[in-house]
Amino acid sequence: MGSGQREQFDNPVIEWVDSRLPVFTMMQREYGVFPTPRNFNYFWNFGAIAMIMLVLMIVTGIVLAMHYTADVTKSFDAVERIMREVNGGWLIRYMHMNGASFFFIAVYIHIFRGMYYGSFKKPRELLWILGVVIFLLMMATAFIGYVLPWGQMSLWGATVITNLFSAIPLVGDSIVTLLWGGFSVDNPTLTRFFALHYLLPFVIFAVVFLHVWALHVTGSNNPLGIDTKGPQDTLPFHPYYTMKDTFGVLVFLLFFVLVTFYAPNMLGHPDNYIPADPLVTPAHIVPEWYFLPFYAILRAITFDIGVPFTEIVIISAKLGGVIAMFGAIALWFVLPWLDTHPIRSARFRPLFRTFFLILVADFIFLGYIGSQSADATLFGIPLSYMGLAATAYYFIFFIAILPWLSRNEKGRDLPTSIHEAVLEQKKSKSEMSPEAAE
Amino acid sequence: MSTDNADDNSRRDFLQMTGAAFGAVGAVSFAAPLINSLNPAKDTLALATTEVDVSSIPVGEAKTVMWRGKPVFIKHRTPEEIEEARSVEISALPDKQADEERVQKPEWLVVIGICTHLGCVPTGQKQSDAHGDYDGWFCPCHGSHYDTSARIRKGPAPKNLQVPPYEFISDTVIKIG
Numbered sequence: 001m002g003s004g005q006r007e008q009f010d011n012p013v014i015e016w017v018d019s020r021l022p023v024f025t026m027m028q029r030e031y032g033v034f035p036t037p038r039n040f041n042y043f044w045n046f047g048a049i050a051m052i053m054l055v056l057m058i059v060t061g062i063v064l065a066m067h068y069t070a071d072v073t074k075s076f077d078a079v080e081r082i083m084r085e086v087n088g089g090w091l092i093r094y095m096h097m098n099g100a101s102f103f104f105i106a107v108y109i110h111i112f113r114g115m116y117y118g119s120f121k122k123p124r125e126l127l128w129i130l131g132v133v134i135f136l137l138m139m140a141t142a143f144i145g146y147v148l149p150w151g152q153m154s155l156w157g158a159t160v161i162t163n164l165f166s167a168i169p170l171v172g173d174s175i176v177t178l179l180w181g182g183f184s185v186d187n188p189t190l191t192r193f194f195a196l197h198y199l200l201p202f203v204i205f206a207v208v209f210l211h212v213w214a215l216h217v218t219g220s221n222n223p224l225g226i227d228t229k230g231p232q233d234t235l236p237f238h239p240y241y242t243m244k245d246t247f248g249v250l251v252f253l254l255f256f257v258l259v260t261f262y263a264p265n266m267l268g269h270p271d272n273y274i275p276a277d278p279l280v281t282p283a284h285i286v287p288e289w290y291f292l293p294f295y296a297i298l299r300a301i302t303f304d305i306g307v308p309f310t311e312i313v314i315i316s317a318k319l320g321g322v323i324a325m326f327g328a329i330a331l332w333f334v335l336p337w338l339d340t341h342p343i344r345s346a347r348f349r350p351l352f353r354t355f356f357l358i359l360v361a362d363f364i365f366l367g368y369i370g371s372q373s374a375d376a377t378l379f380g381i382p383l384s385y386m387g388l389a390a391t392a393y394y395f396i397f398f399i400a401i402l403p404w405l406s407r408n409e410k411g412r413d414l415p416t417s418i419h420e421a422v423l424e425q426k427k428s429k430s431e432m433s434p435e436a437a438e
Numbered sequence: 439m440s441t442d443n444a445d446d447n448s449r450r451d452f453l454q455m456t457g458a459a460f461g462a463v464g465a466v467s468f469a470a471p472l473i474n475s476l477n478p479a480k481d482t483l484a485l486a487t488t489e490v491d492v493s494s495i496p497v498g499e500a501k502t503v504m505w506r507g508k509p510v511f512i513k514h515r516t517p518e519e520i521e522e523a524r525s526v527e528i529s530a531l532p533d534k535q536a537d538e539e540r541v542q543k544p545e546w547l548v549v550i551g552i553c554t555h556l557g558c559v560p561t562g563q564k565q566s567d568a569h570g571d572y573d574g575w576f577c578p579c580h581g582s583h584y585d586t587s588a589r590i591r592k593g594p595a596p597k598n599l600q601v602p603p604y605e606f607i608s609d610t611v612i613k614i615g
Contacts, residue, residue, distance in 0.1 A: 159557045178473075182482045183506030192476065279502065279509050281558035283578055302594065317596065374580045374594065 030216050035234035036241050037222035039418050043117075044220070045248030046110040052249050053103035054208065058201050060096040068148070070194035072187045075150035076275045094264040100142050101267045102256045104290035107135060115335070116356060118344030119221040125336040127214040132332045134207050139291070141200040144193040146288060147185075151272030156285045158185045158193075164298070167319040184278060224421055225344025226414055233418040284373055292370030293363050298325040299374060300391040302384060324391065331398045339402040341409060348412040352405050359397045366390045487615030489607070492546065500563045502551060505614045509551035509559055510602060511575070512612070515586060520544045522573065523587035533598045537587040540601050548604050548612065549588040553577040555595035560584060575599070 007025045009015045018024040067086050069078045082089035111131070114120055120128035143161060147154045162179050166172040181188030219228065228234050235241070259266060267289055271282045287295050301320040306313040315323070331338070339352075346353040369387045376383045415421035478486075488505045492512060495501050500513040515523075523537040541547055553560050555577065561567040562575035562584070570576030570583035572591045577584075582593030589598040604614040 156557070163557050178477055180478075181476055182478050183486065184508050186507045188476075188479065188482065278504070278507055279559060281579060285556065285558070285579065 030237075031242070032236065032238045034216070034237040035219070035228065035231065036237045037220055037228055037418055038233060038235045038240075039222050039224060039422050040220075040241065040244070041223050042248060043109065043113040043223075045245055045252075046106045046113065048245040049249055049252045050103065050106040050110055051208065052253075053099060053106055054201070054204065057096065057099050057103060058205070060092050060099060061198075061201065063092055064096055065198060068194075070148070070191045072150060072190055072276070075148060075190060079149040091260075094260050097268065098256065098260045098264060100145065101288075101290065102252070102259075103138070104142070106252065107138065108290070111135065111332075112360060114221075116346045116353075117221055117223060118225050118339070118341075118346070120336050121339070121344050122336065123218050124214075124221065127211060127218060128336060129333055130207055130211040130214060132329070134204055134211060135332075136329065137200055137204045137207065141197060141204065142288065142290065144197045144200075146272075147190065147193050148197060149272060150190065150276045152274040152276055152280075152282050153269045153272040153285070155185055155276035155278065156282055157287055158189065160285055161287070162189075164318075164322050164325075167316065167322045169319070186278075221344060222418065223345060223347065224415060224418060225348070226418065229417050286371060289367065289371070292368075293366035294325050294328055294370075296366040296370035296387050297328050297391045297394065298322065299370070300324065300384070300387040302388075324395075328394060331395075335398070335402075338398055339406055341406040341411070343411045343414065348414055349405070349409055350412070351409045352402075355397060355401050355405070359394065362390050362393050362397075366394070487613055490612045490614065491610055492612055493610035497545070499565075502563055503614070505550075505602060510614055511547070511549050511551040511563060511588070511599070513547040513549075513588075515545050515547055519573065519586040523585060523589075526585070532590050533596070535587075535589060535598055537589075540587050540589075540598070542604075542606065546612070547586075547588060548601060548614065549599040550602050551575075551599065553579065553582055553595055554590065554597040554599065555580055555582055555593070560599075 006018060006022050007028050009018055009024060014024050064082065067078065067082050067089065069075060079093070082093050084090075086092075114128065114131070143157075147158045162176055162185060165179065166176045168175060177183065179189070180186065181192060222228075269286060274282075286292075298321040301324050302317050303320075304313045304317050305315040305320055341349065341352065343349050346356060366387070369383050369390065372383055374384065378386060415424075486506055488503055488510070490501070490503050490512060492501070492514070495512065495514045497514050498516045498519075500511055502509050502511060504510070520537070526537075528534050528536055537544075540549075551559050551563075556579060558577050558579040560575035560577040560582070562569045568576045568578070570592075572583050572585035574586045574588055574591075575584040576582070577593065577595065580594050582595035583591050584595075584599055585591050587598075590596070602614050604612050607613045
């Protein structure tokens with residue numbers, strides 16, 4: 001940044017600024033002529049979509065904060081006041097509420113796209129790790145944000161999740177007291193959560209900047225997973241991908257707007273419209289939908305791990321669940337070293353592709369299990385058994401299947417270059433169409 | 439000349455390492471009070487004891503009081519309930535504890551009313567509530583049954599309801615905390 005050749009601009013004002021701080025040169029280089037693989041499909045829209053959602057969350061959030069009070073006696077009413085009295089407050093809050101869900105939808109698609117096409121592989125390991133950091137920060141931000149309206153689900157969700165830390169041996173209880181600033185989730189907890197909820201989005205923004213910076217060092221991956229070899233393989237980012245991203249963003253926002261206007265509470269829980277009451281627990285405590293797969297992994301561990309035939313417990317069920325849940329995400333950090341197969345894209349790895357699609361189904365199924373009560377059954381089988389099986393597949397996939405496939409999967413022949421593959425696809429399409437017309 | 443240089447270098451290394459070490463100590467001592475400020479404040483700690491007059495609770499009835507933001511169950515047990523709690527084979531319990539270890543006076547049971555599974559508040563404080571299979575408390579969230587000593591007997595909860603620190607400061611007043 002700032003080094004190297006500067007572009008020349010005709011506009012004297014731009015030229016004056018750029019010769020002192022070359023921001024226009026940077027924009028031109030990174031977003032104007034930036035060489036981008038010519039064969040992106042629509043899965044490559046979700047980075048830009050996630051970026052737009054982050055901006056939307058920050059903008060609506062700042063306005064909401066102007067009307068909000070962090071105090072256990074006032075917060076619930078403050079949010080209801082936003083809904084009923086503040087001009088357009090219902091719209092701003094519903095955008096923020098559903099914006100969180102749609103942010104996660106975009107990011108989940110973005111993450112699984114990266115896994116499917118091998119975008120995390122060399123030389124993009126650090127880019128991937130920064131992405132996992134962003135995801136963790138998003139989870140923390142979303143979780144504490146859900147506490148702020150101080151409804152029943154806010155209080156009890158926070159109670160259950162912060163209690164997880166009490167499973168840590170020796171220091172667990174002190175950590176929980178430190179998190180709470182008291183002996184239960186109460187006013188000190190709410191005020192610090194509000195402070196953090198305002199801070200963390202800007203931390204996310206900073207890490208997103210690093211994420212994009214790292215992306216622009218290595219360049220984008222593409223659906224074929226092979227490197228670009230020259231200008232014949234790429235297109236300038238503008239106008240080709242600025243337009244494609246804009247189109248993708250608009251389609252995505254269409255769904256967002258539909259939910260925001262016509263089903264704004266579809267993804268929430270009615271219990272959160274009851275003021276928080278430390279004496280009454282909701283019958284069924286459920287986290288927001290985007291945490292459900294990990295919540296299911298947490299609950300899947302219902303057995304102590306200890307020395308057989310004695311009563312010595314090494315890892316209690318509670319601690320085991322917590323380790324499994326955090327481990328499920330921690331595995332993503334080391335994914336580039338678990339899947340070391342030289343072929344990136346799943347298109348040329350039929351075995352990986354099959355196992356990966358099972359993983360996606362497994363992850364969604366875990367989400368379903370997480371949404372059900374702990375003693376629920378499906379087809380007469382206790383859901384807790386299925387949760388354990390689904391959790392087992394999740395871990396086996398990352399720890400055993402990926403390293404095994406890395407060594408043993410042969411894979412299909414890769415095309416020699418992106419532009420040849422694109423031209424071939426075009427040719428076969430134009431050959432197909434007259435036949436189809438007959 | 440060369441020995442001078444080597445001497446200079448090791449001095450410089452020493453200064454750099456000392457500087458870094460003092461910097462690290464400084465950073466930690468700056469962070470410590472900030473993090474410690476997040477621990478319970480003095481007024482929060484001051485609320486950490488609650489005094490309860492139990493003379494108004496008739497035999498067989500219970501009362502819920504707040505202590506540290508949590509519900510505490512105070513149960514005036516009947517002789518039958520005490521008998522039921524004490525006649526159990528200890529080795530058959532999931533969380534092995536004799537009733538005698540859980541009470542100071544047999545007729546008064548004082549426990550924190552938070553299910554040890556996922557933190558719900560069990561029912562059973564009123565006569566009309568569900569008391570579970572063991573005549574004590576029942577957690578509606580995931581079906582944990584507690585007996586008349588508030589010990590876990592059936593269901594997913596791992597531990598008995600916790601007994602808070604408390605003392606009788608007179609025959610009828612309990613100080614919790």
